[in-house]
Amino acid sequence: MTTTRPDGERGISALAQGHSAEATPLYGTTPPGGRDDLWRRLRERHGPIAPVELEPGAKAWILLDYHENLTVLQQPHLFSRDTRRWREVIEGRVDLARTLPMMSWLPSALFADGEEHHRLRAPIMDGVGGIDMSSMAGTVRGIADELVDSFVIRGEADLIEEFAAILPVLVINRLFGLADGYGHMLGDLTTTVFGEDAARAEEAVERMQQYFAGLVARKTEHPGPDLVTRMLEHRSGLSPSEVAYTAALIISAGHMPTTHLIGNTMRTLLTDERIHEAHTDARLSTHDLLDHVMWTDTPFQVLAGRIALQDMRIGSARIRSGDALFIGIDAAHRDPNVRVGHPDPDTGLASGRRAHLVFGAGPHSCPARSLGRLVASTGVNVLQERLGGLRLAVPPEELCVVNSPFLRGLRRLPVSFTPGRPSEPPAVQTRRMEQVAAPVEEEEPPEDLLGRLLRWWRGL
Ligand code: HEM
Structure with missing residues (x-):
């Protein structure tokens, strides 16, 4: 799958070689202003998808742009929710039962x-x-x-x-x-x-x-x-x-x-x-106020991973079957290409916009x-x-703020x-x-x- 977009060259060529060593940690203390600045820097550096680490050594990708996030959520035949298929687990580098609670698997x-x-x-x-x-x-x-x-x-x-x-x-x-x-x-x-x-x-x-x-x-x-x-x-x-x-x-x-x-x-x-x-x-x-907050201050900033079921390209990144991709809700909402609705003349807010990804x-x-x-x-x-x-x-x-890569x-x-x-x-x-x-x-x-x-x- 290619989800390159017609809005010019983006991404860094290092990613074309697959998951690079320069993964950015998603763990650690959340800055008081949230992670907005992190998403901006990752997008500038990597384009619509960036390599991250969930814990030291546990590699995954985070999707940054709206279109890519939506595509992954809507294509279950290409992206599994079953974390036991994660290559890090299959190849023995991660034990789901012991580490990474959010990537654990349960019969639900x-x-x-x-x-x-x-x-x-x-x-x-x-x-x-x-x-x-x-x-x-x-x-x-x-x-x-x-x-x-x-x-x-x-x-x-x-x-x-x-x-x-x-x-x-x-x-x-x-x-x-x-x-x-x-x-x-x-x-x-x-x-x-x-x-x-x-x-x-x-x-x-x-x-x-x-x-x-x-x-x-x-x-x-x-x-x-x-x-x-x-x-x-x-x-x-x-x-x-x-x-x-x-x-x-x-x-x-x-x-x-x-x-x-x-x-x-x-x-x-x-x-x-x-x-x-x-x-x-x-x-x-x-209700419009809640939608505004769900766009600008989303309670879920990242959703736990989907596992790629085949090799593919997203942006300039080469994704291998078994890679984990995290849904970057907050990053997607800050995608400069997202334009939904028109500002309300009274409030200046784009009210009534329900296309946010907060409910997946x-x-x-x-x-x-x-x-x-x-x-x-x-x-x-x-x-x-x-x-x-x-x-x-x-x-x-x-x-x-709560100290969590997932909640905001x-x-x-x-x-x-x-x-x-x-x-x-x-x-x-x-x-x-x-x-x-x-x-x-x-x-x-x-x-x-x-x-x-x-x-x-x-x-x-
Ligand atoms: C404002 C509040 C809520 C938000 C923002 C929210 C958001 C979400 C999101 C983003 C997902 C998808 C997770 C994924 O794809 O990985 C989800 C799934 C789910 N939510 Fe909510 N939720 C909310 C309230 C609730 C409430 C009140 C309930 C139950 C009473 C609930 C029950 C569930 C369940 C059972 C799933 C799993 C569905 C599945 O995997 O098929 N949620 N929610």
Whole structure:
């Protein structure tokens, strides 16, 4: 395949010899301003695709231009999602089980191709497709209000830790048909898994394993009107262990991007006067605002790899069968050749542009984008409505970003506002991980694969 474009000579001839030694590390500390400058430098130097290292010695490519990223996402017959086909693994230089959590392989839809992918994805599609979005809107609103109730009287809060990181997990937990106590436990566990205390993170990983195995055991015994039961009963015939992986995939794929979409949108509103005004005057709808943020401050900046199934050229690079290619969403959105839509005369923003790659494209594209948008837009609206005089509590340059090659978001978003009153009914009681037992503990998690899923999750 050649994806050279009619816009002149680009790329560096060294790449024509295949993966060169000059691979740029994708690991390491994220600069406070994000990786924008890195994508620009890589594009100037290499053209639409650049050699990178995921860990010292683990080589891959990153796609930088919009067209190339879209092409790879949409051509599953040329690019596999099965990371076991990566040449670094086949030739023994990388052990998927031990290193590179994001390139790990698990028996879930995310890592499957063709018919097997269809079989594993169909229960998710049907389950999520069966959600009544108008009653879900009320559910999300209620959860968001309860979260705000828990800090509104203080006049200050961390909108990541106390809101954006919890709302998506509580919503997904409701889809699983469990009481909020379990959702708080799950949220607490995920926070601990991502946290910096290694000992507590290990404990949280173990509890998470119990959680998903227990959840499926419980739903097998007590079916209900929930997503897990629907997946267990789906005509695709998923085994209980496959349903456990799928439930874990849903929480891991749905949680963090929604958190960072809320966080990045709130940061934009709090730091960009023009956008704040346009949103407050209703010239910029919340959905158009989310699209703007998804273009400019995307919660997923890189998606994990596709594996080339044959030799090919992309730009001036020679790709060999078995090479891994990473989807450079943030880089694609900064492609100087991308021109989508016309600027809105009121806001100056190209609003309504939905061609961003934040929900992926092709067969693996997000099956729950409407839900993700609903949770994020409701979260942003509730914060705007309930917190009068909302402002940043620290200078914008002091906001810390998450240290991840894959996610783009904030670790904390400290704000202050005019103290308000809780809505009725009274504030939710947050239950901590130590106080809530896993749903059912007698069933052991299947082999060590769930542990690998959680390592992969942590790798985000
Ligand atoms: C704003 C929020 C969200 C964003 C930005 C997002 C983005 C994405 C992207 C980019 C992919 C494709 C991954 C790939 O091709 O490698 C994906 C897949 C997926 N997402 Fe979402 N997502 C969001 C919310 C959710 C939610 C709320 C759920 C579940 C309730 C969810 C469930 C999934 C699942 C199960 C997949 C795997 C699909 C497959 O491999 O066939 N996502 N998402």
